[in-house]
Amino acid sequence: MPDTTRNASSLFGYLAEFDTPDDLLEAAKSVRDAGYRCWDSYTPFPVHGLDDAMGIQRTILPWIVTISGFTGCVVALVMQWWMNARDFPYLISGKPLWSIPANIPIVFELTVLFSALAAVFGMFELNKLPRLHHPLFSSERFRRATTDRMFVVIEAEDPLFDEVRTRHLLESLQPLALERIEDKK
Amino acid sequence: MNHSHAAPSIEPSNCRLDTMAPRLLTFGSISAVVGFVCAIGAGIAAGDQFTRFAHSYLVGYVFSLGILLGVLLFVLLQHLTKSGWFSAIRRIPEILAALIPVWCLLALPIVFVLPKLDPWAAADPGSHLEHTGLKAIYLQPVPFVVRFAIYCIIWSWLGRIYFRRSLDQDKTGGIEATRFLERLSPIGTILWALTASLFSFDAIMSLDAHWYSTMFGVYFFSGCMVGAMSTIILIVWFLQSSGHLPGAVTKEHYHDLGKLLFAFTMFWAYIAFSQYLLIWYSNIPEETGWFAKRVHGPWAGVGWLLIFGHFVVPYLAIMSRHMKRQPRLLAFWALWQLLMHYVDIWWQVVPPISPDHLSLTISDIGCAVGFMGCIVAGFAIVGRHLPLINERDPRFMESLSHVSP
Numbered sequence: 135m136p137d138t139t140r141n142a143s144s145l146f147g148y149l150a151e152f153d154t155p156d157d158l159l160e161a162a163k164s165v166r167d168a169g170y171r172c173w174d175s176y177t178p179f180p181v182h183g184l185d186d187a188m189g190i191q192r193t194i195l196p197w198i199v200t201i202s203g204f205t206g207c208v209v210a211l212v213m214q215w216w217m218n219a220r221d222f223p224y225l226i227s228g229k230p231l232w233s234i235p236a237n238i239p240i241v242f243e244l245t246v247l248f249s250a251l252a253a254v255f256g257m258f259e260l261n262k263l264p265r266l267h268h269p270l271f272s273s274e275r276f277r278r279a280t281t282d283r284m285f286v287v288i289e290a291e292d293p294l295f296d297e298v299r300t301r302h303l304l305e306s307l308q309p310l311a312l313e314r315i316e317d318k319k
Numbered sequence: 320m321n322h323s324h325a326a327p328s329i330e331p332s333n334c335r336l337d338t339m340a341p342r343l344l345t346f347g348s349i350s351a352v353v354g355f356v357c358a359i360g361a362g363i364a365a366g367d368q369f370t371r372f373a374h375s376y377l378v379g380y381v382f383s384l385g386i387l388l389g390v391l392l393f394v395l396l397q398h399l400t401k402s403g404w405f406s407a408i409r410r411i412p413e414i415l416a417a418l419i420p421v422w423c424l425l426a427l428p429i430v431f432v433l434p435k436l437d438p439w440a441a442a443d444p445g446s447h448l449e450h451t452g453l454k455a456i457y458l459q460p461v462p463f464v465v466r467f468a469i470y471c472i473i474w475s476w477l478g479r480i481y482f483r484r485s486l487d488q489d490k491t492g493g494i495e496a497t498r499f500l501e502r503l504s505p506i507g508t509i510l511w512a513l514t515a516s517l518f519s520f521d522a523i524m525s526l527d528a529h530w531y532s533t534m535f536g537v538y539f540f541s542g543c544m545v546g547a548m549s550t551i552i553l554i555v556w557f558l559q560s561s562g563h564l565p566g567a568v569t570k571e572h573y574h575d576l577g578k579l580l581f582a583f584t585m586f587w588a589y590i591a592f593s594q595y596l597l598i599w600y601s602n603i604p605e606e607t608g609w610f611a612k613r614v615h616g617p618w619a620g621v622g623w624l625l626i627f628g629h630f631v632v633p634y635l636a637i638m639s640r641h642m643k644r645q646p647r648l649l650a651f652w653a654l655w656q657l658l659m660h661y662v663d664i665w666w667q668v669v670p671p672i673s674p675d676h677l678s679l680t681i682s683d684i685g686c687a688v689g690f691m692g693c694i695v696a697g698f699a700i701v702g703r704h705l706p707l708i709n710e711r712d713p714r715f716m717e718s719l720s721h722v723s724p
Contacts, residue, residue: 182722196640227602235599238592 146269146317147173147289148300149276150309155181158284161307162187165286168303172292176276176285198256199249206248210241269317287315333565334707336699339558343699350692358685365682372682373432374668379686380429381522382546382664383694384422385539386657388518389547391416391474392511392540393579394481398497398504404575406718407567409485410707411554412547417482418697423471425693429522430464439528450528458528463521470514477507482701485709492711515540523667530609534594541587545629546660548580552653554698556646558707567708567719570644574723577643580653584637587663588630612670617677621666629659661687 152158155177162175166189175184218224219232229236258264270276270287279285286309288300304312336343358379362372390412397405433440439450439458450458481500488496516536524535532538555576558564598606614622633652642648669678709715 182720192640200638227600229600235592235596238596 143316143318145290145297146315147287147292147295148304149270149273149313149315150286150304150307151275151278151311151313152284152286152307152309155284157308158286159183159187161286161304161309164307165288165303168294170288170292170294172295173286173288176270176279176287178278178280178282178284181284193260195253195256195260199253202252202256203245203249206244206246207241209248210244211237213244214240269315272318273313273315275311275313283310334563334567335705336558336563336702336707339561339563340699340703344696344703347692347694347696347699351689351696352692354685354687354689354692356685358682358689361681361685365680368435369432370435370672371678371680373429373435374672375680375682375686376428376432377436377522378661378665378668378683379690380422380425381668382661382687383690384419384425385543385660385664386546386550386694387415387419387422387478388474388511388515389540389543389545390551391419391478391481392508392515392544393547393551395477395504395507395511398481398500399508401501403714403717404572404721404723406712406714407569407708407721408551408555408572408576409712410702410705410709411558412551413482413485414698414702414705415550415554415694416478417701418694419478420471420475421693421697423475425690426467426471430460430467433460433463437525437528439525454528458525463525466517466521470518473510473514477510485712486705488711489706489709494713497713512536512540515543523664526668527609527671529605532594532598532606532609534590534597538587538590538594541583541590542660542663544583545580545587545656548576548583549653549657549660550694552576552580553650553657556650556653559646564707569719569721570646571721571723572718573646573649574640574643575721577637577649578723580649580656581634581637581643584630584634584656588626588634591625591630612674613666616675618666618670618674621662621677625659625663625666629656629663633659 150161152161158175158177158181162184165173166187175181175188177184214237215232223231225231226236275283276285286304286307288295288304294300301312358372358375362369362375365371394409394412394416397409429436437458440460440463456462480503484496484500516539519536519539523539524531552573555564555568555572559568595610598610612618633656636642637649637652642652665679665683669683672678712718
């Protein structure tokens with residue numbers, strides 16, 4: 135029986151707990167400099183400078199939004215041309231069948247709509263959301279991530295991850311606590 | 320709030336104009352004198368009893384005053400929102416806004432040339448323009464001058480009080496000045512909105528007194544803010560690259576200034592197009608007349624220049640984060656937008672007196688140079704002995720370690 139439970143759970147990573155943003159930033163820099171890639175920091179509020187300390191690259195989300203917005207702009211123009219000038223020509227108060235000024239409000243709206251949807255769903259995709267469960271939720275200690283504690287988690291799937299050396303690295307950062315997180319399947 | 324960023328060391332004695340002040344003063348004064356002399360010379364040479372000169376002066380005046388008004392509103396808005404990032408650069412807009420009383424004096428020529436500008440102010444009242452009701456009362460020289468005087472008093476008072484209290488804070492260092500200015504800012508903002516809208520009606524819309532657009536005040540406001548953000552960026556960039564703001568201003572501040580320039584560029588286009596669209600769509604003669612002069616014939620090219628030069632190109636350029644964080648590139652686009660803002664005002668004022676050909680005269684350029692020279696000289700005179708940063712602002716440290724998201 136113990137064997138089945140053991141097989142059902144695997145190592146997710148190591149959780150290190152810190153008290154202040156400064157401690158967290160120092161720890162993040164050390165983990166970054168050690169070359170880890172699959173790891174993350176958890177804080178109850180935004181900590182300025184954490185992106186740099188973790189060595190996170192700029193998000194590509196702005197490009198996704200820009201391209202989507204431009205697509206929305208073109209779609210709106212083509213749509214109005216097709217509907218009002220090509221497929222079903224319909225004269226409205228003597229204006230040209232395809233008149234740019236009248237099209238601009240729709241162009242504006244579809245540009246904004248496409249951009250907004252791309253921003254929201256692009257963010258979801260890049261953040262791997264929605265996600266119903268996370269192995270960290272099994273840790274009692276981790277609950278304080280939403281109130282007053284900062285955490286660094288190095289995940290086992292990182293190529294550099296090694297149960298002993300990673301543990302040593304985190305211990306050298308002098309966390310308040312160090313916890314082994316199991317991924318219970 | 321952020322303890323991880325060591326605040327850059329600031330030596331307040333380095334943040335002064337010092338030797339730069341006489342050079343700026345000389346440059347500004349010479350520009351002003353040469354500009355206005357050339358403009359007046361061209362006005363005499365034109366032999367039209369200063370009609371064209373009057374329009375040039377109005378363009379330059381509205382352009383330069385609009386910048387200072389935009390700067391004043393920028394100061395008010397920062398206090399209204401209790402912004403932290405603003406502290407490191409606040410002295411620069413404060414000095415500019417404190418120059419507004421000078422522009423009250425520079426308005427005097429407009430009062431004298433009013434009959435050259437506005438048919439309703441010409442000697443024989445009601446000869447060829449029949450205005451009725453309130454409009455007949457509103458559009459008269461005396462009410463015009465009285466209104467103008469009221470605007471001047473309000474703007475000067477606001478500009479000076481934000482400047483004075485900031486200087487007081489240099490000595491006392493208390494939080495009271497900040498609290499007081501924050502409490503005053505909503506009142507100031509409301510007063511600003513009312514007076515600036517009415518000013519735009521009086522100064523520009525009344526040139527074509529039969530035309531009206533309820534959106535014109537917002538249109539003026541949006542242009543002012545583009546001009547104001549451009550001017551602030553240029554001055555901050557100039558002072559920092561000449562070594563007068565060491566350390567205090569970072570890329571984060573340029574980024575935020577750039578965001579505001581970007582936002583108001585967008586806003587200007589939004590408002591300008593909204594005004595155009597409604598008039599184009601309803602197609603009523605008394606409304607379309609104003610645009611008919613500007614979108615047909617030679618002035619149409621200027622309209623296209625504004626669409627692409629004041630909106631599409633700078634909009635795409637300043638959208639980039641990289642662009643906003645490179646002070647030199649941002650300064651280039653600020654200068655660009657400042658020139659385009661001038662084109663915008665020029666396009667609003669000049670077409671009625673020159674409907675058949677584009678008219679950019681020596682007096683136009685001379686007045687623009689003259690007024691900008693006045694801003695430079697005024698900045699040098701007022702800022703001569705002042706620290707260019709307000710290091711005892713309670714939010715100063717917050718501003719130093721500011722990170723633009």
